[in-house]
Amino acid sequence: MRSSPFWASAVLLGAIPVRALDWVPLLDSAFLLGQTYQQGRATSWQGNASLQFTPAVKLSDRLALIPTYSGKYQGSKNAAELLGGSQLFQDSQSHSVSVKGVWRVGEFKIKPSAGYRWEMLRETKDETWGKGLFDYRKPSAGVELERAFGQYKVGAGFDYYEIRFPNYSSLDSSQFGGSLGREQSQGHTLDSRNLSGTLSGTVPLPFEGGAARLALNLTERSYPEQFVVVESGGLSAEKRQDDSKSASGTFYYGRSLGSSVAGLFSVQVMLSRYRSNQNHYDAELNLFNKDYYSYEERSVQPRIALAIGERRVEASLSYLWIERDYLTRLAQVGSGSYTEQTVRLTQSSFLADLGVPIGAGFKAVSQLTVSHSQSNMRYEKTFRYNYEISSALVGLSYSF
C-alpha cells in the first residue's frame, strides 16, 4: 500500500500517549532535621519525615482513579506552624488516605472523592501516641465539577467532613464533674460536622505567562454537643453553629529570566469572615462576651520561586501576612483585666526554601522560617500572642 508509511506513522503517533498509561506511580518523600528558636531558646535537633504515594490509575480515557496515602511525622515544627502559641515540646504524626475519581463527561470533569485522616499529637511529657488530648480523625467525602473553556477553567465543589476528637470530652460532663456540672453539658464539645461549598475559576491574565485563580468558599460548621453559653453563665438549649465565608485570589506570572532561569511570581490575597453564635463567660471575672469566636481575617502572601540552571535548583522566597480582628472578643491586660478594645492579632512570616537536585530524584533541601506575632492581647498565661520564633530545617527529599 502506497501510503502505509504515513498510516504507520499515524498509528505510532496515536500510540505514544496510549502506551503505559494504565497507571503512574507518584512518590514524594522528605526527611529533615531542624531546630526551633523561641525567645532566644533553641530546641534540641529534631526530625521531620513525610511520605506521599499515589498509584494513579487510568482506567480509560474517560475515567481515572487517584488513590493517595500521605503520612507525616513532625518532631520539630516550623515557625509558621507554631504561630498561635503552641508548645515547643510537641511532636505529631498524621496519616491520610484518600481516593479521587476523575471522570470526563464531554467537556466536563466530575471528580468524586473520599478520604480519612487521623492525626496524633504528643504535646506534653505524659501523653503517648494515640492518647493525645487533641488527637483527631477526619472522615470526608465530596464531589467537584470542572469545565475548561480553552485556557479558562471553572469549577464547583461540595464537601462534607467531620472532625472528631476521640480523647477529648468536656470535664463538665465527666463522671466526676457530673455532680458539679451543668444540666445540659455534653461530652464531645469540640466535635464538628462541616458542609463546604467552593466555586473556583482559573483565567489567563492579559499578558504572556500570567494566570489567576479565584475561589469563593462557604463552610457551615455545627457542633452537635456544644450548647450556647448565655449571659447568666449557664447554657441554653441552642447548639453552636458557625459559618465561614472566604474569597481568595492568587495571581501568577511565570517567565524565563535569561536562558537558564525560570521564575514564577505569585501573590495570594484572601479575605475571610467567620461567624459563630457561641458566646463566652469568664467565670473568674464574671464577664459575658457575646459572639466570642466571630472574626474577620485578611492575608497576603507574595512569593517568588525560581528554577535555576540545567540542574533546576529550586529556590523560593515568600512573605505571609495575616491580620485577624475579633469582632467582640475583648483584649485583656497581663493580669487578665479586660480593656475596651477588641482583640487584633497580626502575624507575619518570612519563608525561604532551597532545593538542590543531587541526582536520581534526590534533592538536598532546606527551609528557613522567621515568624512574628503581635497582638493587643496581653493576657498570656496559657496562650502566647506576642512573640518571635524562627526555625531552620535541612534534609533530603526524594520524588519521582
Add this chain to the structure above:
Amino acid sequence: MGWALLMVMAAAAEPALQEIQGVVEIADKPSGPWQRVPRAPWVIAPGQSIRTGAASAAALSLPDDSKINLGPNAVFTMEEARKSAVQLFLSAGAMRAWVAKSFGRSFAVKTPTAVCSVRGTEFLVDVDSNRQVRIEVLSGLVGVRTALGEEVELGDGRGLRNLIVIPDRPLELPAGRQGSRPAAAPARGTLTLQEFKKEASQEVALGLGKDAVQAAAAVEARRAEYQEGKTLVDAFGKRVRIEEYIVRPAADQFKFVVLNQRSDRFDYFYYQATFNQALPVVLAPALRYLNGKTGSAPDYYVTSFETGRSNTIDSIQETGTGGHLVNTPLAEDTVLYDPGSNSFQTVAAGAGFWQTLFNNYSYRVNGAEKYGWQPAAGVTDITAYDYTATGFNTRILGGAGLGGVTCATLACEQTNRPSAVTQPGGADKLHDRATISYSNGSYEIYDSYIISDEGEIASPRDFGGVTNGATYKSTLLKFNFQQVIYASEFQGRKIDLVIEPKILINSGVIQ
C-alpha cells in the same frame, strides 16, 4: 501550588518537549550541530530544530496549550512560538497536532510544499522522502495553501478531509476519500504519559491542599482551648485540663466550679455562696465586694458559703454560716483585691470598711471537723475574728471522737494547732510549704507553687524581687497557682489543683 505549577507555567510560557522516546536531538539551526535531548521536559527556544531517530518519537507542548507529537525520522523547526502566533516547519517525517481553539492567534504548519493554517484542529501531516506531503484532518478545520498557490479547506464536513500535496504538481486527493464525513475524534490516546502524570500530580496537590484546609478547623479548635486557658502544662511537665464555670442552684446562689484533669487524676474546687437577696442576671456587680467595701454598705453580701477541694476520694471542705456585714475602721494600710478592676488597691488605715463576717465556720478533712469557730455564749454576731474582741471561740479537732478542745485564746489555738511555713526549694523558688499539725498527731501540708507560662516554678526575680504587698499580689495575677494538699487522713494520696490565684482570692481562700 509550587513547582508543579511552575512547571505548568513554564510550559505554558515556552514550548517544551514533554516526552521523548528513543533518540531525540535538538539544534539551534536545521543544519546542526545536533545534540541529544537528555530528558523531558526540555524547553525549546524559537528557531531551534528537533529531529527524531528511527523508532523514536517526541511530544511537545506549546504556549497556547496546543500539543504536537512527532513520529520517527522527523525534522521539525519551531520558527515562532508566541501565544499570538505559532509557526512550525516540518521538513521531514510525520507529526500529529492538537491545536487549541483561540481567537486572534495564527497557527501555521509549513511543509516543503504547503502551508497549513489551523483553527482549532486535530490533524496529521507527513512529509516523505520525496517531499510529498500528506495531510489528514481528524477534527476541526485546516486551510491548506500549496506552493503552487492553490488553496483548499479541509475538515469539519465543510470540505475535504485529507489530501496529498506533491511537489510541482496540483493537489491530489487520495482515492475514495473525497467528500468523506469527518471522522470522530479518537476514543483513546488524547493524554500522554507525561500529561496524565501531571494531571494526577495536580489532583493530588489539590486534594492534599483541601485536606489541610479542612484540618485547620481542628487546629483552630485546639488553639481555642489554649486561648481560653482550658489546658496548660503544670510544674512537672504534665498536661492539666481546666474547666471553670458557674451554676445557679437558686435565685440567691451561685456556685463557681474549677475542674482539673490530668492523665491519671481528677481534682476539683468549688465555691458556693448564698446571698442576702436574689442575684441579678449579670453577676459582676453582686460579686464585686465579696472581699469588702469602703464607703456605703454593699447591696449584696454572702450569708453562707461552702468551698470544697477534692481528688474525688479525699476532700477538704469549708463552710460558713451566719454571714453579716460589719463596718470596722481599718487598723493599718491594707491591700485589698478589687474584682471590678481585677487589681489590688491599698486602702488607708482608719477608713471605714464593710466586711462580711461569719458566725460559724467549719474546716473538715474527709468529713471530720478539724478546725472551726463560733460565737461565745451569749454573743449573737461576731464583730471581729479576734480573740480579744468579744465573742470569738475556736474549735480544734471538733470532729466526733477526735478529742477536740474549744479555745478562747490565741495561745490555746497555737498550742493545739501549730503551723509553720517553709521554702523547700530555697529562696529562689516561689514554692511555700505550710504545715499544720494537731495534738492528735494528724497534719495537713499545703504545698503552693507559683507557676510561669511554661509551667516552671517562678522565682522572686519574676516579681522584681518584691515578695509581698500590692505589687507582689498584682504580679501574682499573671501567674498560675498550683496547690498540692497532703493530709494524714489521705493515706498517701493528695489533692493537686492548678488554679488561678484570683479564684482563691475571690473566694476568700487567699487573703
